[in-house]
Amino acid sequence: MSNNITTEDILRISGVDTRKCMFCGKCSGTCPAFDEMEYHPHQFVYMVQWGMIDKLMESKSIYKCLTCFACLERCPRNVQPAKLIEAVRQAVIRQQGMNHMTENDIPGLLEDKLPQQAIVSAMRKYKK
Ligand code: SF4
Numbered sequence: 001m002s003n004n005i006t007t008e009d010i011l012r013i014s015g016v017d018t019r020k021c022m023f024c025g026k027c028s029g030t031c032p033a034f035d036e037m038e039y040h041p042h043q044f045v046y047m048v049q050w051g052m053i054d055k056l057m058e059s060k061s062i063y064k065c066l067t068c069f070a071c072l073e074r075c076p077r078n079v080q081p082a083k084l085i086e087a088v089r090q091a092v093i094r095q096q097g098m099n100h101m102t103e104n105d106i107p108g109l110l111e112d113k114l115p116q117q118a119i120v121s122a123m124r125k126y127k128k
Pocket residue numbers: 020021022023024025026027028041042045074075076077078079080081
């Protein structure tokens with residue numbers, strides 16, 4: 001399925017310059033969500049650069065990023081891969097006109113020991 005979202009769209013939304021990446025993999029090496037992600041931060045950079053946007057938009061990886069920004073801190077070239085992930089997620093939201101979940105879906109997903117701060121943080125991230 002083609003989403004008609006281009007590399008240029010993602011670069012414009014994110015403000016990232018993928019050409020600065022030297023594919024050292026430090027961003028992925030430091031990512032706490034690495035095991036959960038089908039595509040890892042350095043792969044986002046590569047895949048956006050080479051126009052593989054549809055695959056990224058269809059991947060659950062865009063919802064696994066914790067927005068901790070460890071990948072930004074670690075990157076020696078200031079590429080900011082987390083901004084690419086957020087831009088792809090934003091493109092999906094804009095296209096479908098809503099997020100992949102609503103407030104009403106949340107109570108059923110909560111665990112007893114989840115800190116309140118995490119819930120508030122998640123709401124900020126997942127609300128439009
Ligand atoms: S985004 Fe930065 S840390 Fe990640 S592979 Fe590229 S240069 Fe390395």
